[in-house]
């Protein structure tokens with residue numbers, strides 16, 4: 496019998512009483528916890544967003560449609576026909592959004608530039624008003640002590656580019672992407688020191704051109720889809736070179752890639768080796784090709800006559816050295832060693848494996864450790880960032896005006912615990928960008944799956960910090976898992 500626990504059980508905390516302490520404003524003295532999981536000094540804590548998911552203002556200041564405008568306005572393509580027409584209206588409210596970050600204490604912000612604002616027709620004449628918007632955002636970030644990390648392509652391809660040459664079906668788009676990226680780097684690199692080329696190659700290629708779930712919603716055959724993949728990594732490599740050629744010295748460039756992460760089901764030497772083999776083969780069409788400047792044999796053999804057609808010089812461009820690798824990390828595959836030619840087997844996921852409300856978002860927090868370790872050991876990048884990690888939750892704004900997302904706090908705490916392991920083991924992980932700063936347009940899921948640590952009322956555009964925002968604020972203040 497524990498009288499103590501009985502007493503606290505009997506006294507029911509009201510949400511309001513809880514909120515008083517939990518959401519208190521201003522500086523909170525951080526208690527010293529000798530056993531806390533402390534990150535290396537200077538570890539960079541940040542948040543991430545993407546242009547089409549937050550900006551709205553789709554017709555403003557000379558912007559023309561992207562493939563996502565067209566797709567989301569096509570009946571049946573997104574949940575309830577929802578679109579990014581307004582989204583978080585961040586185009587007009589970016590100053591408010593930057594204050595949200597300042598209150599968290601984040602040092603870095605990963606944002607993307609909308610290609611159709613800067614080159615509304617994909618190529619040709621740049622739109623001054625479009626690039627000016629990003630100059631204003633960057634200046635406001637810097638004035639608030641937040642370092643912008645800029646993604647060139649988070650899926651909003653100008654519709655004109657899709658119409659003219661078939662988008663990523665053509666190498667013309669790889670070239671156009673490099674020109675656009677060079678232009679943005681030229682204009683921003685006096686203030687922005689880190690650029691990412693592409694976000695999530697599998698989403699901008701396979702999901703968009705092979706499986707039809709994402710804009711432009713095509714269902715091409717294997718050979719054509721593999722050519723889309725090739726054009727995308729070629730576009731990445733060309734953009735790396737264009738950014739370097741047109742930016743200030745000291746500008747650093749990489750990509751933000753959701754490589755498939757393989758975790759050994761048992762952590763012994765054979766299991767770890769199997770995870771590395773799986774990482775190399777399972778990402779052959781994207782990250783492996785980029786890190787090695789070649790397509791591994793197992794990929795070419797697997798694709799056979801559908802393998803991509805490669806022109807002289809392509810692989811060298813694709814393998815352009817990077818200053819850092821960004822990893823968007825959500826969910827693991829579990830592997831074990833076996834006697835097959837590839838040397839590993841992916842273990843099928845049991846039906847009961849837990850997931851967040853997004854049905855694909857299986858919870859395996861060690862994914863962060865293995866993402867960092869596998870990539871580090873295979874390719875020895877000098878710097879890694881987690882460019883996205885976070886989760887959806889069925890958030891409810893309570894009558895007292897708060898969101899008690901303890902499931903997201905649980906998710907974050909466990910993932911950061913495994914990231915901490917990678918950091919203290921000496922892998923070159925330098926920063927973490929939480930997805931996402933605030934609820935936003937979740938692509939084909941529309942506004943159903945909320946990923947923010949700030950709740951957004953999409954009617955009023957009011958932002959409310961969730962419990963997870965307070966968790967993150969404390970984590971950042973302590974530089975330790977809170």
Ligand code: GBH
Nearest residue numbers: 545694695698708753823825855930937946
């Ligand atoms: C990231 O994608 C994106 O970069 C970001 O824009 C997005 O908001 C965030 O994650 C949260 O989703 O419908 O079963 O085929 C994460 C990787 C790949 C996850 C595509 C969803 C579709 C699953 N995404 N996937 S399914």
